[in-house]
Amino acid sequence: MDYKELWIQIIKDLDPIIKRTNILAWFNNTAIIDQTENEITVGLPLPMYLDWHQKHLKVNTLQVVKKMLPKIDCIKYVVDLALDRDEDPRGVKIIEIFPSKKRERKLPNKNEIKLPGGIVSKILNKRYQLSNFVIGNNNRLAHAACLSVASKPGVNYNPLFVYGGVGLGKTHLLQGLGNEVKKNYPNKIVVYLTSEDFTNEVVLAIQKRSTEKLREKYRKADLLIIDDIQFIANKDRTQEEFFHTFNALYQAGKQIVISSDRPPIELDILEDRLRSRFSMGMIADISEPDYETRLAILHTKLHYTGIILSNEVLEFIAYNIKGNVRELEGAMNQVVAVYDLENITPTIKSVTKILKNMIKNTENIGFIEDKKEMVYIKTFDDLIDIVCEYFNVPKSEVLGVSRIREYTLPRQVSMYLGKKKMKMALTRIAEKFSRDHTSVLHAVRKIEKELRNNRQIIRDVNAIKEEAGLM
Ligand code: ADP
Numbered sequence: 001m002d003y004k005e006l007w008i009q010i011i012k013d014l015d016p017i018i019k020r021t022n023i024l025a026w027f028n029n030t031a032i033i034d035q036t037e038n039e040i041t042v043g044l045p046l047p048m049y050l051d052w053h054q055k056h057l058k059v060n061t062l063q064v065v066k067k068m069l070p071k072i073d074c075i076k077y078v079v080d081l082a083l084d085r086d087e088d089p090r091g092v093k094i095i096e097i098f099p100s101k102k103r104e105r106k107l108p109n110k111n112e113i114k115l116p117g118g119i120v121s122k123i124l125n126k127r128y129q130l131s132n133f134v135i136g137n138n139n140r141l142a143h144a145a146c147l148s149v150a151s152k153p154g155v156n157y158n159p160l161f162v163y164g165g166v167g168l169g170k171t172h173l174l175q176g177l178g179n180e181v182k183k184n185y186p187n188k189i190v191v192y193l194t195s196e197d198f199t200n201e202v203v204l205a206i207q208k209r210s211t212e213k214l215r216e217k218y219r220k221a222d223l224l225i226i227d228d229i230q231f232i233a234n235k236d237r238t239q240e241e242f243f244h245t246f247n248a249l250y251q252a253g254k255q256i257v258i259s260s261d262r263p264p265i266e267l268d269i270l271e272d273r274l275r276s277r278f279s280m281g282m283i284a285d286i287s288e289p290d291y292e293t294r295l296a297i298l299h300t301k302l303h304y305t306g307i308i309l310s311n312e313v314l315e316f317i318a319y320n321i322k323g324n325v326r327e328l329e330g331a332m333n334q335v336v337a338v339y340d341l342e343n344i345t346p347t348i349k350s351v352t353k354i355l356k357n358m359i360k361n362t363e364n365i366g367f368i369e370d371k372k373e374m375v376y377i378k379t380f381d382d383l384i385d386i387v388c389e390y391f392n393v394p395k396s397e398v399l400g401v402s403r404i405r406e407y408t409l410p411r412q413v414s415m416y417l418g419k420k421k422m423k424m425a426l427t428r429i430a431e432k433f434s435r436d437h438t439s440v441l442h443a444v445r446k447i448e449k450e451l452r453n454n455r456q457i458i459r460d461v462n463a464i465k466e467e468a469g470l471m
């Protein structure tokens with residue numbers, strides 16, 4: 001067996017042990033470049049591979065090597081920049097070892113299907129279901145409208161127009177609706193396109209002088225979903241075609257569902273006649289999820305990974321990643337990946353590090369730049385420190401059992417802010433203070449009451465909130 005065959009075999013044996021994505025990322029263009037009796041030398045194409053192989057892959061690799069070559073007890077890594085060129089014959093091409101789904105996805109149009117009559121549609125992602133969409137105050141109406149449309153397409157709200165910012169769940173809802181209709185009405189023709197896909201279709205039809213056919217084609221759809229309509233703006237011919245398609249479908253009682261990043265009235269470049277068409281049915285917005293919804297989303301998503309993270313960690317992520325569900329999911333996946341890779345249980349400390357790395361424009365350590373406000377990444381422990389410092393009392397007393405007001409007040413204020421501002425669970429606060437949750441509840445109520453009329457407490461609490469970035 002030559003070096004290359006040997007290395008390919010090793011990588012294949014590693015496949016069940018290491019995640020495929022990691023193999024794709026870290027083994028491409030690598031090679032065995034030397035072998036002695038008890039050592040192999042692995043060449044890596046770039047310096048950045050070195051650290052990763054040494055820290056995360058070496059143990060597993062050695063284990064696999066040993067099975068084939070029991071005498072080997074050491075792997076040496078060297079960076080060999082020549083390997084970075086795809087032409088270098090020594091380096092293995094992972095894509096050839098595992099003709100992967102990933103590659104197929106890259107081929108153009110692989111995620112599209114042709115429906116009866118030659119209609120092109122994107123394939124709906126089965127992960128997006130109305131049933132696994134977490135409902136919160138931010139999306140209740142939009143979700144309800146989608147459910148209603150899915151139960152009787154073309155009847156209730158037509159068109160349905162859903163709008164909201166990036167990563168808030170529009171695509172999930174629209175595809176969920178499509179999946180639901182396919183389930184409820186297997187014979188209905190469901191078409192899902194982005195406005196870019198639609199534009200491409202129009203451009204092709206114009207080239208082939210077959211716009212009439214295009215219209216005919218889409219008229220056969222029972223449900224036409226166009227995602228991200230904002231990208232249609234400014235393309236006159238596309239708008240015109242869409243207008244005609246829209247009218248044809250609408251008049252035939254077919255359902256149309258549209259999403260956009262802003263409401264119809266703000267789609268400046270849209271022709272008035274289209275804008276007014278969009279406003280005929282139901283308009284529902286999705287806004288940013290609140291803390292409780294973010295936490296519920298994390299729980300739902302985590303369920304699918306089959307990995308367990310502590311509530312503390314989930315709460316911490318939900319507390320700090322605001323505004324965008326995609327980022328929220330990303331943060332959780334990062335944490336899960338580290339857990340998987342390093343086999344350590346994530347703690348608030350390690351998660352803080354990951355979150356800081358995720359958020360690009362972090363300037364001050366401990367801060368996340370948010371569009372609207374500066375958010376402290378603070379643990380409950382940090383908060384208690386700030387309270388103790390403010391009242392100038394030892395933390396041990398505040399965490400302890402003393403009933404002197406000098407200590408009970410900081411204790412109660414900590415509990416109050418933990419509950420009201422950090423949105424911690426009562427039981428978690430109770431744990432920290434080695435008490436039961438009713439005494440925490442009692443403390444929270446007490447401070448709430450004081451805040452109604454005790455000027456000094458109002459001042460104290462406000463000062464601490466400001467200090468802790470909890471305004
Ligand atoms: P948009 O299309 O608005 O940019 P997406 O639909 O792509 O956003 O959502 C981004 C990610 O967040 C997806 O993985 C989606 O499943 C998830 N997501 C958003 N909102 C929710 C929710 N309420 N419940 C469950 N998952 C959600």
Ligand code: MG
Pocket residue numbers: 170171172227228
């Ligand atoms: Mg989308």
